[in-house]
Amino acid sequence: xxxxxxxxxxxxxxxxxxxxxxxxxxxxxxxxxxxxxxxxxxxxxxxxxxxxxxxxxxxxxxxxxxxxxxxxxxxxxxxxxxxx
Ligand SMILES: [Zn+2]
Numbered sequence: 627x628x629x630x631x632x633x634x635x636x637x638x639x640x641x642x643x644x645x646x647x648x649x650x651x652x653x654x655x656x657x658x659x660x661x662x663x664x665x666x667x668x669x670x671x672x673x674x675x676x677x678x679x680x681x682x683x684x685x686x687x688x689x690x691x692x693x694x695x696x697x698x699x700x701x702x703x704x705x706x707x708x709x710x
Contacts, residue, residue, distance in 0.1 A: 629637075630642065635686065639653050640652065640653055641653055642656050642663055642665075643663065644653060644656075644663060644664060644665035644668055645662040645663050645688050646662070646664050646665070646668035646672075646687060646688045646691035646692070647665060647667070647668055648691075648692055649665075651665035651667075651682055652665075653664070654666075655669075655684035656669075659684045660684075661684070662684050662688050663683065663684070664684075664688075668687075668689075671687075671699055672687045674699075675687070675699045679697070682699075687699070
C-alpha cells in the first residue's frame with residue numbers, strides 16, 4: 627500500500643532583500659557577489675557604472691545606494707548631449 631508523501635512547501639523565496647536598495651525584490655535575477663545580494667536593477671546599475679569606467683567596488687556601490695547616493699551612477703550613465 628502506497629502512501630503519498632505530504633506536500634512540502636517549497637522554501638524558495640519569491641522575494642529577496644537587496645543589499646543596495648534595501649528593499650525586498652523579486653528573487654529572480656538576483657546577483658550574488660561575495661558579500662552582497664543585488665537585485666536586477668542594482669546589479670545592472672553597478673555593471674553599467676563599471677562599464678562606464680567608474681572605479682567602484684560592490685561595497686562602495688552598496689553603501690552609496692543605501693545613503694541615496696546611487697543617483698550619481700545614473701547621472702554618469704546618461705551622457706549629456708547638449709553642447710552648452
Ligand atoms: Zn536593489
